[in-house]
Amino acid sequence: MMKLNLALNHKVGVEKNPRKVKNNIFTTLVIFFSVVTISPIILIISKLIIKGAKQINLSFFTETAPDTFVAMTAISNGEVIPGGILNGITGTLFMVIMAALIAIPIGILIGLYLYENPNKIYANIVRDIADILQGVPSIVLGLIAYIWIVKGLTNGYSALAGSISLSIMMLPLILRSTEETLKMIPISLKEAAIALGVPYHKVIFKVMIPTGFSGLSSGVLLAISRVIGETAPLMLTALGSSVVNYHLDKPTSAVPLLIWEFYNDPNMVNLIWSSSLFLLGFILTLNLLSKHIASKRKAN
Amino acid sequence: MSIINLNIKNPVLSLKDLSVSYDGEKLAIKKINAEIKKNSITAIMGPSGCGKSTLLRALNRMHDLYPDIVTTGSVFLNGIDVVEMSNIDLRRKVGMVFQRPNPFPTMSIYDNVIAGYKLNGMKQKKSERDEIVEKSLRDVTLWNEVKDSLQKKGTFLSGGQQQRLCIARALAFQPSVILLDEPTSALDPIATAKVEELLLNLKKKYTIVLVTHNMAQAARVSNQSMFMYLGELVEYGKTKEMFTNPTDKKTEEYLTGKFG
Numbered sequence: 001m002m003k004l005n006l007a008l009n010h011k012v013g014v015e016k017n018p019r020k021v022k023n024n025i026f027t028t029l030v031i032f033f034s035v036v037t038i039s040p041i042i043l044i045i046s047k048l049i050i051k052g053a054k055q056i057n058l059s060f061f062t063e064t065a066p067d068t069f070v071a072m073t074a075i076s077n078g079e080v081i082p083g084g085i086l087n088g089i090t091g092t093l094f095m096v097i098m099a100a101l102i103a104i105p106i107g108i109l110i111g112l113y114l115y116e117n118p119n120k121i122y123a124n125i126v127r128d129i130a131d132i133l134q135g136v137p138s139i140v141l142g143l144i145a146y147i148w149i150v151k152g153l154t155n156g157y158s159a160l161a162g163s164i165s166l167s168i169m170m171l172p173l174i175l176r177s178t179e180e181t182l183k184m185i186p187i188s189l190k191e192a193a194i195a196l197g198v199p200y201h202k203v204i205f206k207v208m209i210p211t212g213f214s215g216l217s218s219g220v221l222l223a224i225s226r227v228i229g230e231t232a233p234l235m236l237t238a239l240g241s242s243v244v245n246y247h248l249d250k251p252t253s254a255v256p257l258l259i260w261e262f263y264n265d266p267n268m269v270n271l272i273w274s275s276s277l278f279l280l281g282f283i284l285t286l287n288l289l290s291k292h293i294a295s296k297r298k299a300n
Numbered sequence: 301m302s303i304i305n306l307n308i309k310n311p312v313l314s315l316k317d318l319s320v321s322y323d324g325e326k327l328a329i330k331k332i333n334a335e336i337k338k339n340s341i342t343a344i345m346g347p348s349g350c351g352k353s354t355l356l357r358a359l360n361r362m363h364d365l366y367p368d369i370v371t372t373g374s375v376f377l378n379g380i381d382v383v384e385m386s387n388i389d390l391r392r393k394v395g396m397v398f399q400r401p402n403p404f405p406t407m408s409i410y411d412n413v414i415a416g417y418k419l420n421g422m423k424q425k426k427s428e429r430d431e432i433v434e435k436s437l438r439d440v441t442l443w444n445e446v447k448d449s450l451q452k453k454g455t456f457l458s459g460g461q462q463q464r465l466c467i468a469r470a471l472a473f474q475p476s477v478i479l480l481d482e483p484t485s486a487l488d489p490i491a492t493a494k495v496e497e498l499l500l501n502l503k504k505k506y507t508i509v510l511v512t513h514n515m516a517q518a519a520r521v522s523n524q525s526m527f528m529y530l531g532e533l534v535e536y537g538k539t540k541e542m543f544t545n546p547t548d549k550k551t552e553e554y555l556t557g558k559f560g
């Protein structure tokens with residue numbers, strides 16, 4: 001009896017082995033590729049922290065970028081470069097908020113139209129255009145904003161031109177996320193309001209949009225986090241500035257523009273790391289926030 | 301069609317040659333003629349796809365929401381053609397409750413009850429609103445369960461409570477008719493029993509039209525029953541008589557479980 005059992009066990013063991021080997025190879029591969037995928041991110045973040053953290057202090061947020069001589073003196077004395085990136089932070093916030101103010105209402109209205117007329121030819125055209133727009137290189141959008149706004153409207157580089165180029169990038173993201181969000185709301189909710197005699201436009205604005213609010217806002221946050229690091233379109237539109245600017249028609253700085261400037265100035269190189277760290281942190285926060293809102297919504 | 305002489309005087313609703321088509325060709329309901337008795341429960345029965353929901357939704361002109369749907373014939377509410385009434389007037393008088401409980405997820409229990417007024421922008425004093433909310437919730441026997449959590453979201457309630465909340469939302473307008481489309485099909489037996497009991501109470505004040513898949517439910521609660529088949533109203537009569545002695549062969553087959 002014992003012998004028979006042992007023999008059986010043995011046989012099973014032999015049969016199982018090739019599968020085990022396969023399993024092991026597979027697990028190893030999965031681990032290997034996960035490491036390959038994750039390691040650049042870890043490398044980037046650790047590099048940014050190691051090189052950039054020491055530059056991040058209060059003045060990093062409260063002072064504008066230093067000029068090259070100040071930076072040079074500081075470096076030769078072995079000190080931290082004084083000053084910060086306030087002009088970049090304010091410029092980025094200013095232009096991104098302006099861009100959002102332009103893109104959100106237009107994007108939501110178009111998204112509503114797509115939701116209401118899912119099968120009309122015109123809706124399909126709009127969807128295609130949005131997809132194409134999403135694929136247009138950002139520098140091309142910058143060029144268009146340069147021609148239309150910088151040349152045509154503000155007579156020079158301006159925050160408005162920067163905001164518009166960013167808003168064009170946000171638009172397709174917002175309108176598609178609006179449509180998807182509305183599609184996920186059960187029709188019975190809309191009908192419940194209709195059955196109470198509520199006029200259609202009120203149903204949309206008082207029931208559908210509030211119900212989809214978290215979906216809409218997570219879409220907007222995602223769109224913002226996509227454009228906030230854009231450099232190319234801003235180079236051609238907002239140009240950059242050494243001072244804090246809140247005028248729509250004046251050149252304006254932005255964090256990615258500052259990073260580019262720092263890169264081009266050997267004395268400022270140290271500031272690249274801290275600025276990049278800040279920008280990355282900001283984008284990651286927005287991303288996580290948007291994911292958090294979206295998952296909370298799913299839980300509901 | 302075999303319609304037992306119901307002899308309904310002053311019907312709340314009367315349907316004249318009512319037909320609805322979803323695509324402009326095929327009729328989902330065909331030339332329905334019927335009258336609905338006041339302060340009673342009228343059940344609409346029939347196999348899946350026979351047009352029960354389509355008929356019910358024609359009564360408050362829900363089909364208007366979808367431009368492809370063609371409705372012909374007429375529905376009279378207390379003698380007035382519903383086409384001549386404004387949406388808000390019609391739907392204040394004819395409330396609707398859906399198959400799945402659908403409270404507005406962004407609104408509190410309180411706001412859900414008063415939603416009809418609020419969403420339509422009708423202003424009242426706070427005391428009036430409080431009164432409407434309390435009365436409607438009492439009518440659906442939900443008041444004692446929720447009076448301390450009126451500001452909580454309606455979606456936190458159980459399925460049965462949510463459905464009663466949705467009935468309260470329809471009652472807030474003090475309608476003359478309440479349309480219910482399989483209101484208990486998503487509920488457990490205990491919650492179902494509660495809703496049925498509630499309907500029996502509500503018929504004292506309201507006229508109720510109830511679509512149901514469940515013959516036993518129709519037998520338990522309804523006074524009149526319609527039996528529909530392939531878009532036609534095959535039989536319409538007093539529930540008791542119809543269940544004991546159906547005149548139409550199809551009705552009999554359905555009631556004895558031969559199909560459906």
Ligand SMILES: Nc1ncnc2c1ncn2[C@@H]1O[C@H](COP(=O)(O)OP(=O)(O)OP(=O)(O)O)[C@@H](O)[C@H]1O
Binds near residue numbers: 322349353
């Ligand atoms: N939105 C729609 N578009 C096209 N046809 C529809 C639509 N809704 C219902 N129909 C068709 O109309 C007919 C009647 O449907 P209805 O929903 O009224 O049936 P029902 O009796 O309520 O069925 P159930 O018991 O399954 O709810 C069916 O043949 C159905 O396929």
Ligand SMILES: [Mg+2]
Binds near residue numbers: 352353354481
């Ligand atoms: Mg139905």
